[in-house]
Amino acid sequence: MSQQYQCRIYVTLRPSVLDPAGTAVQSGLKQLGYEGVEQVRIGKYIELTMTATDESHARQQLDEMCDRLLANPVIENYRFEITTVTSNQLLMG
Amino acid sequence: MKFGVIVFPGSNCDRDVATVTDGLLNQSTRMIWHQETDLDDLDVVVIPGGFSYGDYLRCGAIARFSPVMQAIIKHAEQGKFILGICNGFQVLTEVGLLPGALIRNRDLHFICDRVPIRVENNQLPWTKPYSNHQVITVPIAHGEGRYYTDQDTLKSLEDNGQILFRYCSQIGEINEESNPNGSLDNIAGIINKKGNILGMMPHPERASDPLLRSIEGRGLFEGLIEAKMLINRI
Numbered sequence: 001m002s003q004q005y006q007c008r009i010y011v012t013l014r015p016s017v018l019d020p021a022g023t024a025v026q027s028g029l030k031q032l033g034y035e036g037v038e039q040v041r042i043g044k045y046i047e048l049t050m051t052a053t054d055e056s057h058a059r060q061q062l063d064e065m066c067d068r069l070l071a072n073p074v075i076e077n078y079r080f081e082i083t084t085v086t087s088n089q090l091l092m093g
Numbered sequence: 094m095k096f097g098v099i100v101f102p103g104s105n106c107d108r109d110v111a112t113v114t115d116g117l118l119n120q121s122t123r124m125i126w127h128q129e130t131d132l133d134d135l136d137v138v139v140i141p142g143g144f145s146y147g148d149y150l151r152c153g154a155i156a157r158f159s160p161v162m163q164a165i166i167k168h169a170e171q172g173k174f175i176l177g178i179c180n181g182f183q184v185l186t187e188v189g190l191l192p193g194a195l196i197r198n199r200d201l202h203f204i205c206d207r208v209p210i211r212v213e214n215n216q217l218p219w220t221k222p223y224s225n226h227q228v229i230t231v232p233i234a235h236g237e238g239r240y241y242t243d244q245d246t247l248k249s250l251e252d253n254g255q256i257l258f259r260y261c262s263q264i265g266e267i268n269e270e271s272n273p274n275g276s277l278d279n280i281a282g283i284i285n286k287k288g289n290i291l292g293m294m295p296h297p298e299r300a301s302d303p304l305l306r307s308i309e310g311r312g313l314f315e316g317l318i319e320a321k322m323l324i325n326r327i
Contacts, residue, residue, distance in 0.1 A: 013196075017241060018275070020201050044150075069158070072151055072187065074194040075241060 002051045004085040005058045011071045011078045012043035046070060049085065058082055094321045096122040097135040099165070099181075101156050106142035106178065106298065113301040114139075118314055125161060132164040137174040137317055140165075140181030142234070142296060152195060152237050153183035162188060174218070174317055175290045179235055182282070182292035191285055191292045192250070193242030195235075199275025203236040207307075208273050210281045210295055211261040214254045217288050218320030222312035228265045229309040231295040233273060238294040240276040240283075250283055258282035258293055 013019050019041050026040040052058035062080050071078040096114040098107045107124060114137075115122035125132065127145075132138060145156035156162070169175055169190055177185040185191040198204060209230050212223040223229065242250070250256050258281040262271040272279045274294075282293030297310025 016243075017196065018199070020197055020199055020275075024201055069154060070150070072154065072194055074186070074192075074243075075196055 002053055003055075003058075004049060004051050005055070006083045006085050007048050007050060007058070007062055007080055008082075009046040009048070009062070009066060009070060009078060009080040010043060011046065011066070011076050012041060014075055014077055017075050043076075055082060055084070094120045094137065094318050095135050096120050096137045096139060097125045097132055098122065098139045098141055099125050099127065099161060100141075101127045101143065101145035101159065103145050103147050104141050104143035104180070106180075106296065109296075109298045110139050110141050110178070113298045113311070113314055117302060117311075118318060120314075120318060127156070127159040127161045129161050130164050132161075132168050135168065135173070136321055137176065138165055138168050140175070140177040140184050141298075142179030142181060145180055145184060148180070151187070152180060153185075153187040156180075156184045157187040166190070169285075169290055172287060172289050174320075176219075176313070176317075177290070177292040178296055178298065179233075179238070179294055182294055183237070185290065185292045190290050191283060192246045193240055193277075193283070195237050195294070196239050196241050197237050198235070198239050198273075203234075204238070204273050205232075205234040206273065207232050207300075208295065209261050209263050209265075209271070210258045211265050211267065213256050213259055216254075217257070217284065218316050219284070219291050219313050220257060221316045221319060226265055228261060228263065229312075230300070230307065231297055231310045232299040233295050235274070235294055238276070239274045240280040240294075242277060247277060250280075251278075253286055255284050255286065256280055256282075257284050257291060258295070 021042045022040040029037045066078040098110045111122045114120045183195045212227045215225045259279040297313045300307040300310035
């Protein structure tokens with residue numbers, strides 16, 4: 001039996017890589033008066049659904065996808081979250 | 094000398110390259126659609142500037158998995174020449190034929206300008222027509238051209254003479270003021286260890302026609318043609 005999973009993937013620049021977009025947003029927030037904001041980093045958020053035999057298989061495939069295409073390991077880190085899609089959710093579409 | 098210019102959906106400097114290799118230098122040139130898989134007839138593959146597959150996700154990330162890529166890798170392994178210009182440079186780093194990555198410019202601007210670059214190593218076919226440390230002025234046009242790599246890779250690039258071009262001042266000084274995009278060590282172009290693959294952000298094809306008032310980029314193409322002739326003589 002295969003199972004459907006909802007996956008949320010977060011790709012962020014490695015800490016050692018300067019993030020000029022984040023710096024620009026930080027200065028924008030400062031201009032709005034949010035002086036307490038110390039560091040802004042901008043990343044990517046990717047959502048996908050997939051079917052797999054079980055969660056460990058889904059995780060293994062996601063790891064591969066991130067490594068090969070979704071993130072560039074030279075400049076980016078990634079992490080992801082997985083939730084099982086219940087048949088109830090499927091019915092509700 | 095036979096040139097092939099890869100055409101991805103979104104390539105937009107492909108015909109500029111062919112205008113130089115075929116139109117100005119009379120070298121046989123064919124356009125290669127990204128779904129082709131046989132490049133055995135070619136001496137030089139050029140991956141041109143543009144926005145391959147819309148540059149969605151990251152510049153060059155999707156081009157890496159196009160059908161033509163396996164043939165490009167084979168071409169590279171045979172020691173034949175590959176020139177990646179701008180988006181082509183980004184594609185070559187994504188596919189791992191060149192180290193590092195090209196990320197968003199330091200100042201966030203898309204830069205369209207003419208900048209001086211310094212020839213750092215003129216002992217290669219690409220740069221033989223230039224004198225060492227010659228300063229040439231070549232157009233750039235990119236939003237994500239900041240070269241980045243880790244310190245170990247940077248050191249090995251330097252130790253092996255793989256940094257071919259650096260952004261510089263008009264008189265050839267390498268400093269932060271003459272670095273248009275924040276590239277590590279002012280890097281504008283690098284080669285692989287073997288020296289047959291070159292990736293560069295500046296556009297030599299846009300400085301090859303007297304009509305455009307500069308032919309300072311033309312040496313790159315002429316150097317390759319000369320190299321092929323030397324091989325033929327042997």
